[in-house]
Amino acid sequence: MDDTAELDPAVRSxxxxxxxxxxEGEEGAGGDDGGGEGDESGEPAGSDRVAVDPRDLRAAFERAEADxxxxxxxEVKPTSPTTEGTREDDPVELAESMVAGGAAALSVLTEPEHFGGSTETLDRVREAVDVPVLRKDFVVAESQLDAVESDVVLLIARFVGDDFPDLLAAARDRGFQVLVEVHxxxxxxxxxxxxxKLIGVNNRDLAELVVDLGTFESVAPAVPDDATLIAESGIASPADVRRMRAAGADALLVGSAIMDGDVEANTRELTRAETDTHSTDDAPETRI
Ligand SMILES: O=P(O)(O)OC[C@@H](O)[C@@H](O)c1c[nH]c2ccccc12
Structure with a gap:
């Protein structure tokens, strides 16, 4: 059915x-309300369909460009399979610092077991800021879409396989903007x-968890002009920002390099990479 055997063991898990x-979500929706046991992800068993009134991601990008x-x-990412330790700060404070540093939008991991995320965190962050918020999770079934509201959801092409058209339609029916991740x-x-229409190219290979910015450069030329194109992962310095922009990125998704150190300063340095001639490319705060 799929090729999970080729994936890094962490990704398989x-x-x-x-x-x-x-x-669990589907069983909950099947009538017999099990009371949500084992529900540490915060996904409500037997919940209704969500109906989202989304904040426009493209408009947020345009506002940033105009400024x-x-x-x-x-990205609010407390930990990950490729990060050492867990950042324990309040995710809402981190999110507010990112916005103060000029982030056009936020991404919040909701995967609980490997990334330290939760749907509750996403709710709190979205409540606290007025920029669009992307839900970063491994959505493989329609029932997962009803776990929490967000402005954008991620669908990873490699993992949804043949279900992709159905999941895309199911997400859009609920009002979500959909970021489709390809490699x-x-x-x-x-x-x-x-x-x-919203396409992210992940520089991190999910089979080996290695990052190569050349991935974006090789895929970007094939992306249709009317799509909004996002470079994801491994962007660690203002030079990397300029490199991805030169290769056609409308926007960038950055986690580790922002989470490591002073979140507001890190965000500001990257958002100003094209205007701030003083930005150094080897500032320790922006190294993974
Ligand atoms: O921390 P980085 O290298 O800046 O990467 C951020 C983001 O792209 C990465 O977290 C990511 C990209 N696609 C994903 C899918 C699921 C979980 C996480 C991801």
């Missing part, structure tokens, strides 16, 4: 956990054929 949560800021989606030209073609 993440996917198995996502499928398990999806199954001479590089459009950056800053190569084949996945890009599938995404575009299914009508994806």
């Amino acid at each position: 993440i996917l198995a956990a996502a499928r398990e949560r999806a199954r 001479d800021r590089v459009p950056v989606i800053a 190569d030209r084949e996945e890009l073609e599938t995404a575009v054929d299914a009508g994806a």
